[in-house]
Amino acid sequence: MENKELNLQEKIPQTEYKKPNVFKRMWNFFFNMCRSNFLFALGAIIFTLWIIICFISPYIVPYDPLQQDMAIRFSAPSAAHWFGTDNLGRDIFSRVLAGSRISISAGVLTIILSATVGTIYGGISGFVGGVVDDVLMRLAELVISFPAIILAMTISVALGPSLYNTLLAIVIVTWPSYARVMRSMVITLRENEYVEAAKSLGASSARILFKEILPNSIGPILVLSTLDLGKNILTFATLSFLGLGSPPPTPEWGRMVSDGVKDFAYWWVSTFPGLAILTVALAANFMGDGVRDYMDPKLRKEI
């Protein structure tokens, strides 16, 4: 009897309403999307597989991706070399696996950085308002009013071609869309009662921005991130193809495709790294499409 009462009391705090945290909400959303949308689930599975490959590639590559062997250069796909070998006799299968590390993390990293920069920038712009807002937003629009790939190419060439400068260039062309979304969220949310309440309780501007407004605008920012993921992976691959990624021996999908340009007849040199880019971009876009369909209630009805 006594025991039971004790148990009951222990349970009470657990049944209390607890605001689910952002990560929990994200996970629930992800899980529901996977259940209701086949293509989203497919994209998520492929993408997860590639992420796993990123982490374990050093342990599963059959050959050293940098090991050259001129005796077997340009050998066609075979049991020993599943994807064949390239112009320096390196195993392409190993290089595709190893190349996932830079090629995929470049896309993910540039999205995270762009979203962070854009969110802070747009948050400040929307929060301060007035002339500051006008000037900041015109600056952001300046970047948008220009084809991204050409701007990124110019920036990365001007800074000197290197992996970091190329990533920086991609961030420079990507962040403004996040700034715009964040700004419009701030302007809408600023008028809400709970923000008024926080203000009247004497909360500082920074607290209102980070504690009240930011958690509520994370949704649209995440949607945009999902939509941009495939695009940024492609942009990085393109710049890498143009020779603006890391220096040559490092395996990188875009550059590996360009390795095959000169020796056209050996189709496998370009084909497999290209297929790797395609599968990752497809997976990312399947997820992005699913999220966009979900966000558009008119399309949701028909699912």
Next chain:
Amino acid sequence: MGLTRYLIRRLVFLVFTLIGVSLMVFILSHMVPADPVAANLSQANLNNPELIAAFKAKWGLDQPLYVQYFTYIKNFLHGDMGTSIRTKRDVLVDLKQYFPATIELSIFSIIIAVVLGILFGIVSAIKRNSFIDQILRAVSVLGVSLPQFWFGLAMLYVFYYKLGWLPGPGRIGAGFATPTGGTGFFLIDAMKMKDWALFKDVLRHLLLPAIVLGAFTMGLITRTTRAGLLEVMSMDYIRTARAKGLKEKAVIMKHALGNALIPVITVIGLGFGNLLGGTVVIETIFGWPGVGQYAYKSATFLDFPAIIGVSLLIAAIYIVINLITDLLYGILDPRVRYE
């Protein structure tokens, strides 16, 4: 009234954007530790202090950066965009030469993208959730997921190298002389010359790069058309049209499609901008003597007078295209008010 004010505001914005773009590229170009004097003058002229002084004075190189920028703007307004370090020619002359090739390719490409995209979108929406809808949706996602450089190489390998159905890189075959129509648009030039063998050859050369370049935009348009049509089809006036006994084809073609295509206009504008960016890669792969290849070569050569010129040209096209789509949007959808 509203429209005029709107137009003026947009044109002012166009000027400001161009100033911004030029400023941006100008600052970028001066972050590079390269000596423009050494890059621009030949070795012999470098020993001639008078020439060096004249060159420095013309571009204000001994002045602070902001003075140099104003000098550039002043020269630009006089139609002088500087001399390309790489080609040793006037940037303006270079751009005039390469521009038509890019525009011909882009327009051909956008036509393919629009026709296929709208067609796929309509079929996809009509046969919603059927097998063919799934296929077409997959194709549209594929279109936006293909790495253009790789797709271009694959198409060249299959249709040129293996099958030999289509010609390889370049604008015209080896057996033809450059058309002398004067427009620089080879299709139009060939028509003017009534040289139909040449016309066919130019067309065949255009096909592959145009398809590769347009795949992305085609995917976007398919998606937007499908979504737009599905949205419109659920409206009351469509139900009315059906209720009065119209055939389904008439309902879609006469009543639904017009409204469904309005958002597609915006996507076409966006797609065209994307196309311009894509020309960098496509023109490099297909040996297409256009502005994209010029931009790439200039960038890798740190040829900044050329880069600023190309950037300004592309930014201008991009903004004008967006302005046109916005205006079209307003004409097609009377609910849109310019403010």
